[in-house]
Structure formats: C-alpha cells, structure tokens
Amino acid sequence: MKKRNKLLMGISVFIILFVSFFTINRHKMPQLVFSVMVGTKTWGLVERANIQLDSNVKWLDDYYTIRYIDEKTIAIGEPRYYQENVNYLILGDKQALLLDTGPGLRNIKPVVENLTSLPITLINTHFHFDHLGNTEKFNDIKLTENQVENQTIKNQTLIPSKDSFIGHLEGFSPPEIRFNEILNEGAIIDLGNRKLEVIFAPGHSSDSIMLYDKESNQLFTGDFIYKGLLMMAFIPGTSMKEYLASTKKIIDKTNSDTTLIGSHTRDPNDSTLSRKNLIDLKTFLENKKSGILPKKEKINTDMEIIY
Numbered sequence: 001m002k003k004r005n006k007l008l009m010g011i012s013v014f015i016i017l018f019v020s021f022f023t024i025n026r027h028k029m030p031q032l033v034f035s036v037m038v039g040t041k042t043w044g045l046v047e048r049a050n051i052q053l054d055s056n057v058k059w060l061d062d063y064y065t066i067r068y069i070d071e072k073t074i075a076i077g078e079p080r081y082y083q084e085n086v087n088y089l090i091l092g093d094k095q096a097l098l099l100d101t102g103p104g105l106r107n108i109k110p111v112v113e114n115l116t117s118l119p120i121t122l123i124n125t126h127f128h129f130d131h132l133g134n135t136e137k138f139n140d141i142k143l144t145e146n147q148v149e150n151q152t153i154k155n156q157t158l159i160p161s162k163d164s165f166i167g168h169l170e171g172f173s174p175p176e177i178r179f180n181e182i183l184n185e186g187a188i189i190d191l192g193n194r195k196l197e198v199i200f201a202p203g204h205s206s207d208s209i210m211l212y213d214k215e216s217n218q219l220f221t222g223d224f225i226y227k228g229l230l231m232m233a234f235i236p237g238t239s240m241k242e243y244l245a246s247t248k249k250i251i252d253k254t255n256s257d258t259t260l261i262g263s264h265t266r267d268p269n270d271s272t273l274s275r276k277n278l279i280d281l282k283t284f285l286e287n288k289k290s291g292i293l294p295k296k297e298k299i300n301t302d303m304e305i306i307y
Helices: 002-038 109-115 240-253 276-286
Strands: 057-059 065-070 073-078 085-091 096-099 120-123 142-144 181-183 188-190 195-200 209-213 218-222 228-231 259-262 272-274 296-298 303-306
Touching (some): 073 109
Parallel strands (some): 096 120, 142 181, 228 303
Antiparallel strands (some): 085 096, 195 209
16 A cells, blocks of 8 residues: 555656646747757757858858848848748848748847848738747838738737737747738739739648749748748648649749749758749649648658648
8 A cells, every 4th residue: 555655646746747847848849849850959049059151151140140142132040940940131222121020039120220221111921920020120011911811900900810820839929010001912012123022822821922023033932832841730720722722823923943932941051942842842742631640751852841
C-alpha cells in the first residue's frame, strides 16, 4: 500500500510539473513543433554568429538584414526568427510600398524610414500574425476585398479574427488596423514609374494576395510559395482546392522569366524562386489530396510541403 501511495504521489507530482511547464511555455510550443519539422532552433532567436551571409546581404542591426534585389526592391530579412520572414520595401519615384511587417519582435518602421525618404504605404500579404507586427504604427494602410471578408470593421478599423490571425498560439494579440482604402482584385498601385497589380491568391489562407510588377517581371508571392517548407496543415483557412486553382491562375498570369519573391526563405541570402517552382507546385497539387493526418513531402530541391 505504501509503495502504491508513493507511486501515485510521484505520478501526481510529475503531472503537476508537466502541466506547469506547459502552461508557462505554451507560447513556445509552435516553435518547438516547427523545429521538429524543419530543423530550426527550438527556443528563442537564432544566434547571429550562426547565420552565414553573402557579401550582397548586410546586417542592418543585430536583427534585420537587407539585400537589394535591384535598386528599387529591398528585401528586409529576419533570419534570426525561426520562421525566417522577409519583408519588402518596393520603391517608385513618388511612393514606397512596404509589403508585410514581420512578427513584430522588432519595430520595422524606423528601418524602412532609414532606407527611404518617400512616403510609405503598407500592404500585408495576409493576416497571419508573423506578417502583421507593428502594423498599427503606419498611417497609410491599404487592405483588399478578400482580406475584409468575414471581418468586423468599425470606424475604418479592422481587428483580424482569431482564425485569420492565429497569433494566440504564440501569445500575440491582433493589431487594430486603421486603413484608408480597400482594393479589389486587379487594382493597380502606382508608385511613380512603377506599377503593382493586386492578385488574390487563396490557398495558404483565404485572404492571401500577391503583387505583380509586370514591367520588372517580379511577383511578390507572400506565403503562397517560397523557398522552404510550405504550410498547408494546422492552419485555419487553408484549401488544397483553392491552392491548385490559384497556382494555375498565377502560371497563366506570368511567363518563364518571372521572378517569384517569397515572404519566407530558408536561405538568408536569397528569397527568390524561378517560375518553374510554380509548375512543380501545380504538378504536385494535381496528384495530392488532403488526408486525415498531416503529411510532409518534398516538391523539389527548393520546396517541401506539409498538408
């Protein structure tokens, strides 16, 4: 009886310690799961010394990197963050556009203000938390029609729903996005001698968009396609059917020389892909269907997918 009581007491203590540990560290669980799937750091930020940069990529401070894709397109990387986000400052002659703001571990606003003196418009590729950090610090914000669907708007302010933001998993609260314009699909954003077309691209999320610079032949793809592990599982709003339909639409819209520029990258020196990756993604999706349990598979040497 005494041995049984000791065993029960030991089990109880273990359960209490486990629950306490999980409660304290629950917001770190997504990174732990992601690290198992991808092989990234389990906790916290990656050490800067462990990130090898080419000569064309520079540390802006102890967190952000910058890379000039061309003289009017600047990639602002966050390689120390486990999801390896990349935000883009797209320059015209009269206006600058910031595409995404990262998870908000650092404030990106002074970074972009240091890179350009042009007035800055902010657009987010979708409402997941790792793209909306410090959004409320910007004054000129444009949303799109597919981003405001099924959202509550009051006084030109939108607070993303729990399922579209998913930041509660890591302890983030959704921002209050005070916007000044809602764009439809096909809308042209004129930055001054540089035009960007808005393309709706549901699949990864229902509110995903891309921006297409036809003249420069650059397609900013958000989380739809990028160099690394594409996420089509564990996330509300993903749809393999819409993913395939959007992939076909984007293929028809682009050409063999189009450069794809993604919002994440496993290579801190290069976040671009060729259009061939879209073809490979289409081929993969045409032969796959979502099952009950998530699967992780290789698409090609640049991309894997979990679905």
